[in-house]
Amino acid sequence: RRPHSASLANKVFIQRDYSEGTVCKFQTKFPSELDSRIEKTLFEDTVKTLNNYYAEAEKIGGHSYLEGCLACITAYLIFLCMETRYEKVLKKISRYIQEQNEKIYAPRGLLITDPIERGMRVIEISIYEDRGSSGSSSGSSTTSSSGR
Amino acid sequence: MHLGIDEPRECQYNQICTHNSSPMETPHSKKRKVKRKWQIFPGRNKFYCNGRIMMAKQTGVFYLTIVLILVTSGLFFAFDCPFLASNLTPAIPAIGGVLFLFVIGMLLRASFSDPGVLPRATPEEAADVERQIDAANGAGGPGYRPPPRTREVVINGQTVKLKYCFTCKIFRPPRASHCSLCDNCVERFDHHCPWVGNCVGKRNYRFFYLFILSLSFLTIFIFAFVITHVILRSNRTGFLSALKDSPASVLEVVVCFFSVWSIVGLSGFHTYLISSNQTTNEDIKGSWSTKRGKDNYNPYSYGNILTNCCAALCGPLPPSLIDRRGFVQPDTPQPAAQSNGTNTCPTTQLQSHMCHQDQCIQSTKFVLQAAVTTPLLHAQPILLGGGPVLQPKPSVGGPCSALGPGQPSLPSSIPGLSCGGEVLALHDSENHCHHHLHHQHFISPEETPCTAHLGHHMPLYDPASQDSLHEDSVRGLVKLSSV
Numbered sequence: 001r002r003p004h005s006a007s008l009a010n011k012v013f014i015q016r017d018y019s020e021g022t023v024c025k026f027q028t029k030f031p032s033e034l035d036s037r038i039e040k041t042l043f044e045d046t047v048k049t050l051n052n053y054y055a056e057a058e059k060i061g062g063h064s065y066l067e068g069c070l071a072c073i074t075a076y077l078i079f080l081c082m083e084t085r086y087e088k089v090l091k092k093i094s095r096y097i098q099e100q101n102e103k104i105y106a107p108r109g110l111l112i113t114d115p116i117e118r119g120m121r122v123i124e125i126s127i128y129e130d131r132g133s134s135g136s137s138s139g140s141s142t143t144s145s146s147g148r
Numbered sequence: 149m150h151l152g153i154d155e156p157r158e159c160q161y162n163q164i165c166t167h168n169s170s171p172m173e174t175p176h177s178k179k180r181k182v183k184r185k186w187q188i189f190p191g192r193n194k195f196y197c198n199g200r201i202m203m204a205k206q207t208g209v210f211y212l213t214i215v216l217i218l219v220t221s222g223l224f225f226a227f228d229c230p231f232l233a234s235n236l237t238p239a240i241p242a243i244g245g246v247l248f249l250f251v252i253g254m255l256l257r258a259s260f261s262d263p264g265v266l267p268r269a270t271p272e273e274a275a276d277v278e279r280q281i282d283a284a285n286g287a288g289g290p291g292y293r294p295p296p297r298t299r300e301v302v303i304n305g306q307t308v309k310l311k312y313c314f315t316c317k318i319f320r321p322p323r324a325s326h327c328s329l330c331d332n333c334v335e336r337f338d339h340h341c342p343w344v345g346n347c348v349g350k351r352n353y354r355f356f357y358l359f360i361l362s363l364s365f366l367t368i369f370i371f372a373f374v375i376t377h378v379i380l381r382s383n384r385t386g387f388l389s390a391l392k393d394s395p396a397s398v399l400e401v402v403v404c405f406f407s408v409w410s411i412v413g414l415s416g417f418h419t420y421l422i423s424s425n426q427t428t429n430e431d432i433k434g435s436w437s438t439k440r441g442k443d444n445y446n447p448y449s450y451g452n453i454l455t456n457c458c459a460a461l462c463g464p465l466p467p468s469l470i471d472r473r474g475f476v477q478p479d480t481p482q483p484a485a486q487s488n489g490t491n492t493c494p495t496t497q498l499q500s501h502m503c504h505q506d507q508c509i510q511s512t513k514f515v516l517q518a519a520v521t522t523p524l525l526h527a528q529p530i531l532l533g534g535g536p537v538l539q540p541k542p543s544v545g546g547p548c549s550a551l552g553p554g555q556p557s558l559p560s561s562i563p564g565l566s567c568g569g570e571v572l573a574l575h576d577s578e579n580h581c582h583h584h585l586h587h588q589h590f591i592s593p594e595e596t597p598c599t600a601h602l603g604h605h606m607p608l609y610d611p612a613s614q615d616s617l618h619e620d621s622v623r624g625l626v627k628l629s630s631v
Contacts (some may be wrong), residue, residue, distance in 0.1 A: 068462025
């Protein structure tokens with residue numbers, strides 16, 4: 001039914017970094033399991049960009065005050081027709097993750113799960129091993145070379 | 149997710165869908181009934197309107213709040229406003245009306261929204277955390293008791309301990325707390341408000357605050373104008389006949405008089421909390437008080453009252469993390485939901501009500517007994533893999549034999565509760581019992597036959613007396629859990 005040329009080998013969880021309080025920020029420490037799969041700089045770039053997006057979503061400043069006051073005055077009914085800033089940024093994050101998966105992570109046999117689906121607690125990175133099954137012709141040889 | 153590029157590459161990831169509520173998945177799973185996530189939600193919440201509304205389990209006091217507000221305001225608009233509008237100004241009912249609508253709006257918003265519930269860990273995540281904990285503590289012999297599961301973080305120079313939640317299988321983020329009544333971890337947990345019928349947490353704190361603030365204004369407004377009304381009338385017709393002409397005013401004055409003290413007091417208290425960026429939970433425990441240490445300060449405060457207020461009230465509204473209206477993916481791993489008292493308990497409401505009541509009573513008795521008999525009250529973690537090791541009670545053999553005869557003075561005198569007691573040992577009551585009963589968390593699907601067993605067991609006690617017992621136990625638990 002589904003082409004099963006890759007199987008889930010392991011999952012790595014990037015935990016939250018609480019050193020700056022309760023703002024959403026993930027640790028940029030490179031996990032050892034990914035050592036052979038992806039370059040450290042690429043990984044760090046991804047996490048740092050995600051952290052920046054979350055910081056933008058949670059930033060308190062002129063824009064968020066305006067939104068908050070407007071919402072309060074309209075008894076929060078305004079959110080029936082308008083999206084909150086946070087939701088807009090979350091959509092951006094979702095697109096970013098999808099793009100990263102397509103361009104960088106999937107070719108290396110990895111997959112990032114959007115943190116919003118794990119309660120914003122972890123960035124779950126699934127590591128896939130190619131099984132080299134009968135279906136794929138260039139299966140195993142290409143996998144081993146792609147990871148390096 | 150389709151990868152257009154890299155066709156000759158090895159892996160295809162079509163089977164992975166990172167977007168949970170994708171409607172494309174549902175045609176495949178239409179063979180069996182597609183469920184929404186709120187239907188399998190592990191916490192003790194009630195959902196209405198197909199998952200749009202989320203409240204706590206006990207909502208009786210909330211209806212009382214609604215009735216009080218509606219009746220008092222209704223009487224005001226019906227009996228006092230016509231006089232005031234014609235004799236003073238029609239602005240009075242107008243302002244009153246706006247205030248009233250705002251109060252109701254904020255109340256409903258606070259009651260119906262997700263307070264910031266943290267979803268429970270997926271099995272893989274839980275396993276990963278367990279591995280990290282075991283690695284940190286090191287392997288020990290059977291008699292070795294590892295220290296309680298905590299993690300230390302330094303936040304803005306202050307050391308904060310993150311506790312591990314046995315029910316949700318996560319390390320709680322800072323300022324999060326587990327609500328025993330709703331059985332959920334809630335972010336920036338303030339308190340569980342029975343008047344609002346929900347927890348007050350990160351996502352609905354501002355609505356709660358605006359509710360009590362506007363309610364204070366409304367109460368004072370009604371109080372002042374009802375008094376004005378009576379005075380004006382008595383200037384014309386005398387005091388007693390004024391009271392006879394508008395008897396509703398007496399009721400309103402009484403309700404408002406008693407409410408004003410508590411509500412205005414509460415508003416003042418929460419104003420203080422907001423300006424110092426603390427939660428009720430932290431204030432009660434004195435987490436940031438200087439009594440604990442000279443260098444103790446609140447690391448979350450922005451230092452400035454105005455910034456703290458603005459951040460709490462006008463800051464960005466985070467989204468709900470539990471996605472209650474999303475569809476359940478058939479192949480997505482669901483978090484281990486062991487406190488399925490309401491889900492796996494039998495269909496009749498009465499029995500499920502009893503399920504929870506007797507669990508609650510049992511758990512309180514358990515804790516109180518344990519507190520008396522055992523000097524050590526800190527957590528006794530279990531060594532995974534070697535089977536659960538209990539301390540000091542008998543270990544778990546099968547699911548229903550958790551409470552062996554060695555249990556000291558279990559209230560077996562109450563008929564029908566003995567099975568409840570057994571089942572209790574397997575049910576999560578992380579709030580009060582995790583110190584002694586958290587072996588239960590590691591018994592997974594085997595416990596379900598026993599919960600079904602309880603369902604067929606009809607307890608032989610009077611629910612009314614259990615109600616008061618239940619209340620007492622809850623009160624005791626609140627005191628215990630706040631220690």
